[in-house]
Amino acid sequence: MKKIFLLSLLLLLTGCNITVLEPKSETASEQAFLITFSFWIMMIVVVTVFILFARFVWKYRYTDSRKHDLPKDVKGNIKLEITWIIIPVLLLIILAVPTLAITYDQSPEWTKESDDTGVAIDVTGKQFNWMFRHRNGKEEMDKLVIPEGESIILNLSSEDVIHSFWVPELGGKVDVMPGKELTYEIKHPQRGTYQGKCAEYCGLGHADMTFKVEVVSKQAYAQYLHQ
Ligand SMILES: [Cu+2]
CATH class of the missing domain: 1.10.287.90 (Helix Hairpins)
Known part of the structure; x- marks a missing residue:
């Protein structure tokens, strides 16, 4: 036994x-x-x-x-x-x-006017996906591409209920709330592919609310933005 x-x-x-x-x-x-x-x-x-x-x-x-x-x-x-x-x-x-x-x-900040300089990306959580919008307007669902070694400034918000942004190897967890925008910084990520997930139970599809993070070279990121 x-x-x-x-x-x-x-x-x-x-x-x-x-x-x-x-x-x-x-x-x-x-x-x-x-x-x-x-x-x-x-x-x-x-x-x-x-x-x-x-x-x-x-x-x-x-x-x-x-x-x-x-x-x-x-x-x-x-x-x-x-x-x-x-x-x-x-x-x-x-x-x-x-x-x-x-x-x-x-700690995430409540205002978008943070004094951090870096690569800004809008992150929107909704039941049950993540939308990532880059500075030049490029959008991709459930896949976040970021350049290595930079300071990544995520502007997090939700379209419906409270979610939580979490990439165990890179940072988090940060609450993603409807009607409020939080700014969260991921400092100097290393190249690689990582798994991200929603860390706050948000409904029946919560377990599927995952995403992929690809940390690529700065040149590859510049190319990605214009693909
Ligand atoms: Cu969620």
Whole structure:
């Protein structure tokens, strides 16, 4: 029974394609950094707690020789109390600094007049496709072609319900809302083909609301615009 459970768990995990941990843009690298950084801080806490737990369970275990021992009656311990307040506060500060810096830097903006300069593309989500409109008016459905190494400025909006723009290897997730336009930047994507998807349940066809992202050379992008 246990074997079947472990085997099915393994099967489920093989279907788990965590491409956020293989970032292919500066934006996604920053996000992946936050994930691994908080993971290792968490591991420090988990390992410390488990080692101390095991040590004390062993040290104060029940033995025949200590059958009638009663622990000393103590009231508080200033040193310990200060330690277990200071350490978590320090850890939270260490976590908060890069998290706030990166999150605020990457936050989508409400206005189109962003001071970022880059390749601007209008992205419109609707049940159940994505439309990408380039600066010269070229439009393509469910396929986003962008130049490598540039700053890609996406102007996101929705024609119907709330969707969410997500390309795990490049960046996201960003809510795509009707009646509002959000500006989101993907910094310096690397050449390749990636899978994008809607990350917000938006109706019966939600699972099919996927798109392809092709990051090509700058020359290839210029050619693509005039195809
Ligand atoms: Cu959607």
